[in-house]
Amino acid sequence: MPQTIVEKIFAAHRRDTPTPENIILDLDVVMCHEITTPIAITDLEARGLDRVFDPDKIKAVIDHVTPAKDSKTATQGKILRDWARRHKIRDFFDIGQNGVCHALFPEKGFIRPGYTVIMGDSHTCTHGAFGAFAAGVGTTDLEVGILKGVCSFRLPKTFRVTIEGELPTGVYAKDVILKIIKEITVNGATDRVLEFVGPVVEAMSMEARMTLCNMAIEAGATCGICLPDRTTAEYLWPFIQEQYDSIEAAVTDFARWHSDPDAVYERELTFDVSGLVPQATYGFKPDEVKDIAEMEGTPVDQIYIGSCTNGRIEDLREAARVLKDRKISEQVRAILVPATPKVYAQALDEGLIKVFMEAGFCITNPTCGACLGMSNGVLADGEICASTTNRNFNGRMGKGGIVHLMSPLSAAAAAVAGHITDPRKMLAMGAK
Amino acid sequence: MREFGGQALFLDRDDINTDEIIPAKYLTEITKMALQPYALEDLKLGGFDPRRDLAGKNVIVSRANFGCGSSREHAVWVFEVNEINTVIAASFARIFRQNMFNCGLLAIELPQADLDTLFNLGGEVQIEVDLAAGKLRAKGKRQAEFSFTINEFDRRLVEAGGWLNYADQHY
Numbered sequence: 001m002p003q004t005i006v007e008k009i010f011a012a013h014r015r016d017t018p019t020p021e022n023i024i025l026d027l028d029v030v031m032c033h034e035i036t037t038p039i040a041i042t043d044l045e046a047r048g049l050d051r052v053f054d055p056d057k058i059k060a061v062i063d064h065v066t067p068a069k070d071s072k073t074a075t076q077g078k079i080l081r082d083w084a085r086r087h088k089i090r091d092f093f094d095i096g097q098n099g100v101c102h103a104l105f106p107e108k109g110f111i112r113p114g115y116t117v118i119m120g121d122s123h124t125c126t127h128g129a130f131g132a133f134a135a136g137v138g139t140t141d142l143e144v145g146i147l148k149g150v151c152s153f154r155l156p157k158t159f160r161v162t163i164e165g166e167l168p169t170g171v172y173a174k175d176v177i178l179k180i181i182k183e184i185t186v187n188g189a190t191d192r193v194l195e196f197v198g199p200v201v202e203a204m205s206m207e208a209r210m211t212l213c214n215m216a217i218e219a220g221a222t223c224g225i226c227l228p229d230r231t232t233a234e235y236l237w238p239f240i241q242e243q244y245d246s247i248e249a250a251v252t253d254f255a256r257w258h259s260d261p262d263a264v265y266e267r268e269l270t271f272d273v274s275g276l277v278p279q280a281t282y283g284f285k286p287d288e289v290k291d292i293a294e295m296e297g298t299p300v301d302q303i304y305i306g307s308c309t310n311g312r313i314e315d316l317r318e319a320a321r322v323l324k325d326r327k328i329s330e331q332v333r334a335i336l337v338p339a340t341p342k343v344y345a346q347a348l349d350e351g352l353i354k355v356f357m358e359a360g361f362c363i364t365n366p367t368c369g370a371c372l373g374m375s376n377g378v379l380a381d382g383e384i385c386a387s388t389t390n391r392n393f394n395g396r397m398g399k400g401g402i403v404h405l406m407s408p409l410s411a412a413a414a415a416v417a418g419h420i421t422d423p424r425k426m427l428a429m430g431a432k
Numbered sequence: 433m434r435e436f437g438g439q440a441l442f443l444d445r446d447d448i449n450t451d452e453i454i455p456a457k458y459l460t461e462i463t464k465m466a467l468q469p470y471a472l473e474d475l476k477l478g479g480f481d482p483r484r485d486l487a488g489k490n491v492i493v494s495r496a497n498f499g500c501g502s503s504r505e506h507a508v509w510v511f512e513v514n515e516i517n518t519v520i521a522a523s524f525a526r527i528f529r530q531n532m533f534n535c536g537l538l539a540i541e542l543p544q545a546d547l548d549t550l551f552n553l554g555g556e557v558q559i560e561v562d563l564a565a566g567k568l569r570a571k572g573k574r575q576a577e578f579s580f581t582i583n584e585f586d587r588r589l590v591e592a593g594g595w596l597n598y599a600d601q602h603y
């Protein structure tokens with residue numbers, strides 16, 4: 001029977017089939033952060049089950065609120081830290097080494113093609129960029145994952161999303177995924193996998209693929225996934241060079257996960273992005289998306305560049321293109337949150353941090369921060385934020401606050417203009 | 433296995449998300465009970481007042497894509513500690529639905545037409561859940577009976593009192 005990539009991964013990890021519709025999968029990686037894991041830890045302790053199935057397959061980070069902002073978040077961090085030490089979890093990242101989970105863990109080489117990955121976090125779908133099946137789960141699933149190394153799923157059907165054409169100047173993976181979510185709607189892919197294929201995906205960097213897969217959940221999908229190829233192998237090379245004789249050998253091996261040519265898809269969608277223009281959200285749902293030009297002039301109070309969607313080095317480079325030799329508007333305040341220490345260090349080396357600072361940005365340490373309205377830039381009632389994050393729900397970045405999602409380039413342009421604007425105008429003007 | 437059913441709270445909107453069910457700022461709590469006062473705090477729905485309207489209710493009835501958004505199981509726990517044992521909707525976000533069954537609670541999908549009937553019964557609506565027979569009996573000003581099915585594995589989770597108990601016995 002021809003199979004999709006996810007069907008192949010499921011077949012290779014099947015532990016049990018309690019009913020024809022349900023599959024219990026063996027897990028390769030269980031990832032933990034300090035918001036959803038402490039409650040799992042305290043519950044396991046209370047049940048007398050304070051064990052881990054394999055400390056080497058568990059990865060943990062304090063990332064959502066770090067450094068702690070108050071006693072409660074300090075306690076959450078402490079529970080995770082103590083637990084990681086107690087169980088000898090070597091891959092635990094605390095202050096100084098920590099960054100946003102979905103940016104940090106890929107950077108460490110923890111995710112490989114064909115893996116099964118869970119985390120108590122909905123944007124776990126990001127890791128599908130490596131050709132892994134990676135799904136967000138709740139705390140009970142996480143507990144069982146920690147304890148037993150298994151998770152239950154229904155075999156998801158797959159939508160094949162083919163992205164064709166050539167990305168125009170000033171248009172990025174973020175614009176593409178916003179357009180796709182608009183088309184599929186917020187629940188159009190519930191219980192489905194979005195398999196991203198086509199020449200545009202093949203030409204994308206791993207960073208851009210992560211941006212694409214990151215927002216699969218915003219269409220309801222269990223996972224976004226890309227087929228692992230040379231780009232994947234090159235990104236992972238520092239971590240896999242002992243395993244393979246050459247990058248070519250890795251590419252060949254990865255190809256066993258590719259969907260068969262006659263695999264069955266529930267739905268086929270094709271997007272030609274050659275005519276795509278920068279996109280942004282206008283409402284409180286991620287499928288409420290317009291061409292950014294239609295929102296020209298919308299005032300903003302804050303700019304936020306960061307998160308697991310768009311806090312990677314490429315994102316900072318793109319934003320810096322319009323910020324160089326320009327100042328942010330006096331009407332706004334602007335925050336840059338490099339997603340990981342590595343991104344931060346690289347941005348320093350490349351002179352990007354200087355560009356952001358001279359433009360008038362505040363730069364914080366790597367953390368989730370204001371993305372989920374917990375720290376480092378929470379909005380006041382009625383305030384508007386142009387943000388590179390992934391969710392514009394009512395109150396997401398602070399009660400009564402309004403969020404417009406867009407690409408890093410568009411957010412940087414909004415910072416300079418003091419209102420939402422088509423960023424391509426500034427690119428056309430070039431550096432001042 | 434717990435008892436299911438009771439008085440219904442109607443939330444007549446699609447896409448009620450987990451941020452509306454329990455805002456992120458309460459995710460710093462480390463016990464389920466501490467979440468209790470904050471259920472549905474950010475839900476804006478014509479005249480809805482969570483503290484007043486949630487009191488005494490055991491069943492939530494809503495529309496499509498209920499529980500979309502984050503993976504936070506807090507959205508299920510905050511119902512659990514408010515005595516909600518069942519959510520009935522046209523459809524659920526995957527993680528929310530899984531979290532319900534994982535906690536031994538019921539997430540029941542009904543077709544659009546049945547939901548319309550349920551929303552229009554009038555008065556205070558009392559819902560009986562017969563899990564074995566797959567029947568819902570609802571009594572308000574008018575009465576109605578509906579059939580539902582749940583996945584066999586989800587039923588086993590409910591019977592085991594949740595996924596952790598089940599997994600601990602089987603794996």
Ligand code: SF4
Nearest residue numbers: 100307308368371372
């Ligand atoms: S950056 Fe935002 S969306 Fe990403 S993991 Fe952190 S809180 Fe979640």
